[in-house]
Each structure stands twice: as structure tokens, then as C-alpha cells.
Amino acid sequence: MANDTAQNDVFLRDLWYFGIVGDEVKPGQMVQKERLGELILFGRTHEGEAFAMTDICPHRAILLSGGEMVKGETGTEVQCPYHGWRFRPDGQCAFIPSLTADQTEAMDISKIKAKTYRVHESYGIVWIWFGYDHDAEPCLPPPTLDIPRDSKVRMYEECDFHCDMDAAVISLMDPAHIPYIHNQSWWRTPKTMHEKQKTFGPIDRGFSMLPHKPSSNSFIYKLFGKDITTEIQLELPGLRPEYMKAGDKHVTTVTIVTPVSANKTIISIILYWNHAAVSLVPKWLIRRAIHVFMKQDSTAVDSQAIGLSYDPPQMFIHDSDIPAKWYLALRRNWEKHRKEGADFVNPLKENKTLRWRS
Ligand code: FES
Ligand SMILES: [Fe+2]
DSSP states (O other), X not given: OOOOOOTTOSSOOSEEEEEEEGGGSOTTOEEEEEETTEEEEEEEOTTSOEEEEESBOTTXXXXXXXXXXXXXXXXXXXXXXXXXXXXXXXXXXXXXXXSOHHHHHHHTGGGOBOOEEOEEEETTEEEEEEOSSTTSOOSSOOOOOSSOTTOOOOEEEEEEESSXXXXXXXXXXXXXXXXXXXXXXXXXXXXXXXXXXXEEEEETTEEEEEEEOOOTTOHHHHTTOTTOEEEEEEETTTXXXXXXXXXXXXEEEEEEEEEEETTEEEEEEEEEEOOHHHHHSOHHHHHHHHHHXXXXXXXXXXXXHHHHTTOOOOOOOTTTTHHHHHHHHHHHHHHHHHHHOOOOXXXXXXXXXXXXXO
16 A cells, blocks of 8 residues: 555654564565555664665565665665665665666766665664654654663564554553453453552653552462552553563563554564563463463454444443543644644643543
8 A cells, every 4th residue: 555645644643653673684684564554674784774765666666675685885785676776775776787887877876766764773673753744854752661772672472453553552551341352261351350440640642550559360460579560651653561560670561553554553562571580481371372362352453443444433431441532632632733733732631540340
């Protein structure tokens, strides 16, 4: 789905999005991903620098990801598989093999450019900037997590949701579905439902379920001892870090919602920890648990997407649907702020306690 213009699209912009996990491309490698309806080639130069450019060759549109990365005269160059044109990581054309020397000079091939994207690598993630004006400098610094910037990704899993970005984000902030969709007996069931009360506070472009003792009915948390606190944040566009901390030990689960296209969204789950007890848990077990949860959510939102395609009204009730309303307001307000210059308003002005049963 070609989409070079940001004007009429459904995606929120002027934000950093998840690109890839850095480990997906070693030096001299590249990989194709679709993000916000654009086909993007993420690569890493032989020197180790991450970059992103369009995967569509400016010559005649074959996918550059079918080509190779070579060490050319200018350094790392992406070589198109069709006619061998080469592009530098900054998009500039470096070589057109079919041209004779005098033709190369006459043509000034450096004027030929592949579209490139700004990227930033931190926390083992390559973030990619999508702006309303593609050429403008980012108006925000790259995302910040409450862990060291050079933290190593311990585990990465992803899942496709066949729904739009909003339905995916809302599903992650929705406490009332947990006993129904995630009703495995070792976790939670409608029978273990009880009243909860959580305090939320505003953060930049989002909100936080402020640090609290985790629910007594979630036995996984018990692994970490009595002093454990957990905090879950949500920040635009779809960054949802969950920090479990006990003393100086942490287990951080960063869930990121990224639109692939208008009707497809990926959920990335990235785990970091420095807690020795977690390293003892077999990775396949953690992976399996993540897959069980993600499959349950994807089955729910895929089914919901069918319902939503008939354009029904939706209801948001107190208090369990309030985080969904905050997200929708954040989204609206960000768009207004960036497109119309209005002040950005966080719908959550001060700490607020919500109550529900789950
Ligand atoms: S299509 Fe890429 S070099 Fe011709
Ligand atoms: Fe869920």
C-alpha cells in the first residue's frame, strides 16, 4: 500500500515508532519491514550504523531487499538486484553500472536519491521517525525507558493483529477483558475477579498506572518477593513499558504497538531483566506464555475488527474503559497539536484513581 503523503492518512505522525530490534540486522545485513503503510529497508553498515531507506528502487521499483549490501567506493552501498544501481545509506545514488564514464559525469547521479528515514538506536531497538513533513527535523527526542540505554534485549517476540492501531492499543489498556480472554486456570478466571483500584498519573504524551503492589491473584508476580512494585505506562504512539521492580532488580516488558498498514498492526514484546531468578526460568516457557497471551488477544481483536468493519457505535463505560478514552483523546490532541498548532493537552491533568472488577 503505497503511501508517500502524510496528508490523508490514518497514522499519527511526528513521533518515533518501533522499527526493528537491532539484532535483526548484523553489520552488512538488511531486512524489509512494512511500517505505516510504507515498505522500508532497515540496514546496518559494515561499520555497524543502523539506517533505513525505502525498499522501492527509485529506478524501476523492484524491491531493494532482494539485492545485496556491498562495500563500494563510498562505503556501504545497497545494490539493487535489477540493474545493479547502488545507493548509499543516506539514499544518494553512488553507481549506475550501465552508464559509460562520460554518461555518468553528464548525468550527475548524486541527484538521484532513494527516500531515507531518520533512525535512532537505543535499548537494542532501532526507532524510526515518521513526520507530517518528511524532511523536517524530529520535534521529539527518541523514546526514553527507565532502564540503561545500553540494556540488552533478553527476548523478543512479535505477533500480528489484523486490526487498526487504536484497537490494538486499547486492547492492551483494557483491564476488563483479562478474566475472559486470558482465562487460563493458572492465571485468572471470572471466578477470581475482585475489585481493584489503581491510581494513574500523567506522563509526557501519555499516562502511567503508577507504581503499586501487583494483584495478589497473579502468581507470576510472587516470584519477585514482597517488595515488588509494578508500573505500566502508555505513551504515544503505542509504547507500553511495564516495569516490575524489587530493590535494584527489574524485569521490564516493553510492549510496542506499531501500525504496519491501516488494518494490520504488530505487537512487539521486548523483555529486559537483571533479575537472576528470571534467567533460571526456561526461555521456552516464557516464550510459550507470551504466545498464549498474544494469541488470545489477537483472536479477540481480529474478531472485533470484523464487527468494527460494519461501523457500529462503541461504548466506553466507567471506570474500566477510561484508559481507552484517555488514549483516544491523547491521539486526537496530538494530531491537533501537530497539524493545527494547538497546545497539546494531556486528558489526564492530575493523578486519578480508577476502580473496576477484573
Ligand atoms: S530497478 Fe533498481 S536498478 Fe533498475
Ligand atoms: Fe489482553
